[in-house]
Amino acid sequence: MTGFAAALTCEVVKLRRTVALLLAVAxxxxxxxxxxxxxxxGNVAIPNWVAYGFRYVVLWALFMVPMLIATQTALIAGLxxxxxxxxxxxxxxxxRGVVYTAKLATVILLLFVSYVVMYAGMLLxxxxxxxxxxxxxxxxxxxxDYLLGFGKMFVASLALVAIHFVVAWRWSSFAxxxxxxxxxxxxxxxxxxxxxxxxFPWQWPLSSTNGxxxxxxxxxxxxxxxxxxxxxxxxxxxxxxxxxx
Amino acid sequence: xxxxxxxxxxxxxxxxxxIAVDNLSLSIPVRSVYAFLGANGAGKTTTLRxxxxxxxxxxxxVSLFGQSGVSRAARSRIGALIExxxxxxxxxxxxxxxxxxxLRRSDTKxxxxxxxxxxxxxxxxxxxxxxxxxxxxxxxxxxxxxxxxDLVILDEPTNGLDPRGIEQMRTFIRSLPExxxxxxxxxxxxxxxxxxxxxxxxxxxxxxxxxxxxxxDLHAQMEPRLVLVTNQPxxxxxxxxxxxxxxxxxxxxxxxxxxxxxxxxxxINRRLVERGIDVAHLSIVRPSVEESFLxxxxxxKTERIS
Numbered sequence: 001m002t003g004f005a006a007a008l009t010c011e012v013v014k015l016r017r018t019v020a021l022l023l024a025v026a027x028x029x030x031x032x033x034x035x036x037x038x039x040x041x042g043n044v045a046i047p048n049w050v051a052y053g054f055r056y057v058v059l060w061a062l063f064m065v066p067m068l069i070a071t072q073t074a075l076i077a078g079l080x081x082x083x084x085x086x087x088x089x090x091x092x093x094x095x096r097g098v099v100y101t102a103k104l105a106t107v108i109l110l111l112f113v114s115y116v117v118m119y120a121g122m123l124l125x126x127x128x129x130x131x132x133x134x135x136x137x138x139x140x141x142x143x144x145d146y147l148l149g150f151g152k153m154f155v156a157s158l159a160l161v162a163i164h165f166v167v168a169w170r171w172s173s174f175a176x177x178x179x180x181x182x183x184x185x186x187x188x189x190x191x192x193x194x195x196x197x198x199x200f201p202w203q204w205p206l207s208s209t210n211g212x213x214x215x216x217x218x219x220x221x222x223x224x225x226x227x228x229x230x231x232x233x234x235x236x237x238x239x240x241x242x243x244x245x
Numbered sequence: 246x247x248x249x250x251x252x253x254x255x256x257x258x259x260x261x262x263x264i265a266v267d268n269l270s271l272s273i274p275v276r277s278v279y280a281f282l283g284a285n286g287a288g289k290t291t292t293l294r295x296x297x298x299x300x301x302x303x304x305x306x307v308s309l310f311g312q313s314g315v316s317r318a319a320r321s322r323i324g325a326l327i328e329x330x331x332x333x334x335x336x337x338x339x340x341x342x343x344x345x346x347x348l349r350r351s352d353t354k355x356x357x358x359x360x361x362x363x364x365x366x367x368x369x370x371x372x373x374x375x376x377x378x379x380x381x382x383x384x385x386x387x388x389x390x391x392x393x394x395d396l397v398i399l400d401e402p403t404n405g406l407d408p409r410g411i412e413q414m415r416t417f418i419r420s421l422p423e424x425x426x427x428x429x430x431x432x433x434x435x436x437x438x439x440x441x442x443x444x445x446x447x448x449x450x451x452x453x454x455x456x457x458x459x460x461x462d463l464h465a466q467m468e469p470r471l472v473l474v475t476n477q478p479x480x481x482x483x484x485x486x487x488x489x490x491x492x493x494x495x496x497x498x499x500x501x502x503x504x505x506x507x508x509x510x511x512x513i514n515r516r517l518v519e520r521g522i523d524v525a526h527l528s529i530v531r532p533s534v535e536e537s538f539l540x541x542x543x544x545x546k547t548e549r550i551s
Contacts, residue, residue: 006347006348006350007348009347010344010347010348013336013340013343013344013347014333014336014344016335016336016340017335017336017372018335079333083331083332083333083334084328084329084330084331085331085333087294087297087299087327087328087331088325088327088331088345088388089331089348090297090298090299091297091298091299091320091323091325091327092320092345092348092349093317093318093320093321093348093349093350094317094348095317242299242300242301243294243299243300244294244299244300
């Protein structure tokens with residue numbers, strides 16, 4: 001087993017019985033339930049499958065993804081912050097870069113699981129709503145479009161993963177992680193009307209599928225470039241720091 | 246293999262204006278139990294972290310297994326327990342060890358053996374978060390021993406343990422060189438805690454190495470004292486000073502004088518008696534190893550020793 005494979009396996013094993021693992025399923029499941037409640041209690045009409053798709057993902061993309069990523073990264077880094085894990089990890093015969101990459105890959109993996117659950121919920125929801133007496137749009141569901149949309153959203157979320165990962169690694173306080181997520185999310189919302197709003201990475205998951213003009217594609221590329229840049233600079237910075245805890 | 250399994254050469258590390266390790270050169274013999282002693286804040290943990298590459302020196306160097314620097318290959322031959330055990334509380338003891346075994350690429354069959362040796366088998370499948378401090382320390386020690394490392398670094402491993410736990414830990418550590426051929430570098434702020442198991446002693450004070458050698462060397466380094474109790478202490482001290490002995494009277498009425506060369510105790514006794522002084526007690530005392538350690542790490546003695 002290579003150093004990276006060993007480190008990644010360790011990170012995955014560490015997720016056992018953690019809130020981080022539970023959240024990967026619970027967060028999209030919450031969106032699923034909230035959608036049922038909102039549509040049935042609000043007696044909301046769903047005119048077509050495009051509208052259904054937007055309705056299903058807006059809460060997810062705008063609020064749940066940033067908060068989920070902030071929480072997941074804080075919980076995963078917190079396993080080391082809270083238990084003196086850094087000194088133990090870095091005293092082992094694996095490079096710090098390998099540990100950094102393995103942890104980052106674990107967060108991306110968890111987010112991917114959440115997106116898969118989210119997509120499965122999106123396909124399942126019409127059946128549940130129909131059984132509850134809600135009238136669904138005619139014609140076949142746009143499952144291929146939804147799949148593509150989730151793929152775009154996932155890539156557009158990677159910048160947030162990199163930003164929050166670096167923050168969570170550097171600062172042990174959970175409040176810092178959540179504070180950055182809140183500031184980013186609501187900062188983006190307040191800037192929605194301005195020309196700067198769309199440059200907030202916390203807006204990119206939604207704008208990757210619902211932006212206008214070339215913006216969805218730009219958001220995806222911007223996310224990829226920012227993710228690689230932040231992860232690389234953060235990795236160089238963090239893995240060279242003294243280990244004092 | 247070199248005679249010294251690990252060494253530092255003029256190692257220096259500061260944190261802002263605080264100098265933690267100052268020009269430190271120490272040498273850890275192969276298969277020794279090296280007791281690294283010093284008061285809290287003396288620079289012990291910083292030195293151990295420098296040995297593991299967790300900190301980088303400002304200047305000077307660390308060498309391990311005859312090679313300069315802390316390489317990945319060197320770390321594969323070192324097991325460490327630094328400032329308390331690093332335990333994932335949501336995982337069982339066995340799972341914790343499996344994680345370390347995977348990173349160290351060591352045989353997982355060792356896990357059962359180590360659990361057994363450290364009396365953790367019964368609790369191995371319980372979550373480590375529910376372990377007592379002593380059990381966590383033993384789990385940390387088991388993790389440090391995975392892969393049969395050539396060098397084990399233990400930073401105050403008996404901290405927080407009850408007397409029975411301390412004795413168990415001590416007995417186990419003492420057995421390591423013979424059982425596994427391991428060299429042990431153990432830090433402590435209490436000499437008494439490691440005195441029985443150490444073969445070599447290094448004493449650090451304010452970041453500087455003030456002593457390195459065997460316990461016998463440490464004992465021999467301290468000058469003996471003449472201890473007297475008489476009915477006329479003032480006159481007694483005058484007589485001693487006339488013999489070029491620096492004498493002090495302590496709170497218990499004892500006169501103590503540092504003996505720097507061969508002293509004829511009988512001659513001193515005779516002289517006092519001739520002057521009509523009643524001598525109730527006269528002896529030459531060599532300080533214990535513990536007293537030597539305390540003297541070496543006492544601030545008032547720093548300048549003289551270093």
